Amino acid sequence: MDYTLISIYFGILCFVCVITMVMVITANRHIEALEKNTSYMQDMILKMQNTLKNKSATNAVAEHAEMIYQDLLQNLIPILAALDIMPRNTSEHPLWRTLGGLLDEYAKNPFVMEKLRRAIKLDSNIKRSVSNYMSRAENLLENLNATEPDGILATTFLNGLLGQSLTFFAQGYQLATTDEDIK
Numbered sequence: 001m002d003y004t005l006i007s008i009y010f011g012i013l014c015f016v017c018v019i020t021m022v023m024v025i026t027a028n029r030h031i032e033a034l035e036k037n038t039s040y041m042q043d044m045i046l047k048m049q050n051t052l053k054n055k056s057a058t059n060a061v062a063e064h065a066e067m068i069y070q071d072l073l074q075n076l077i078p079i080l081a082a083l084d085i086m087p088r089n090t091s092e093h094p095l096w097r098t099l100g101g102l103l104d105e106y107a108k109n110p111f112v113m114e115k116l117r118r119a120i121k122l123d124s125n126i127k128r129s130v131s132n133y134m135s136r137a138e139n140l141l142e143n144l145n146a147t148e149p150d151g152i153l154a155t156t157f158l159n160g161l162l163g164q165s166l167t168f169f170a171q172g173y174q175l176a177t178t179d180e181d182i183k
Contacts, residue, residue, distance in 0.1 A: 068140055069095040075133035076102075082119040082126050083112060099161040106168060113172055120176035127176070130169050137166050 073095045080087070080098060085105045087097040106112040119126040141162070144154035157163060 068136070069093060072133060072136055072140075073098060075129045075136065078129050079116075079119070079126055079133070082123060083115050085112070096161055099165045103161060103164055103168065113168070113175070116169070116172035117175040120173055127173075130173055134166060134169050134173065137162055 076095070076098050080102060083102070083105075085102055087094065087101040088104065090097055090100070092100065102112075116130075120130055121127075141154055141158055144157060145151060148154055
């Protein structure tokens with residue numbers, strides 16, 4: 001009878017061990033699933049956070065667009081006055097009308113580049129205005145590139161009047177300063 005009692009206790013002990021192992025394995029699976037879900041949720045929260053930061057930065061640029069445009073325009077006005085160029089006569093924003101008038105005139109008359117070169121070379125205020133315009137426009141493009149995940153807006157600006165004007169002014173500035181270095 002002692003062996004029977006011992007075998008019953010041993011059977012109960014084995015049963016309890018098997019149940020405990022099953023519970024431990026089940027708990028581990030639940031913990032792994034929770035870890036996987038938590039990791040996924042954390043990744044999603046980080047992505048959402050980055051998206052919101054980018055949208056916030058892009059929205060800040062958009063909210064300050066008028067200030068940025070006015071700053072660029074203030075640097076363009078003396079340049080266009082020196083080159084004797086009028087803005088386009090359209091309903092666009094004054095910055096785009098001004099850039100459009102400049103680039104339209106350059107397309108009609110390539111001598112405008114020579115006039116720009118001379119103006120930069122002979123007038124320190126024009127040189128400063130061109131330099132300020134280029135640095136501010138480049139900063140705007142860099143800011144858009146840094147804050148916009150897909151780059152559509154920055155590409156639009158770069159391929160549009162802003163990018164074309166940067167190329168135009170960079171060429172004129174380089175020609176004017178190259179002349180200074182030679183002499």
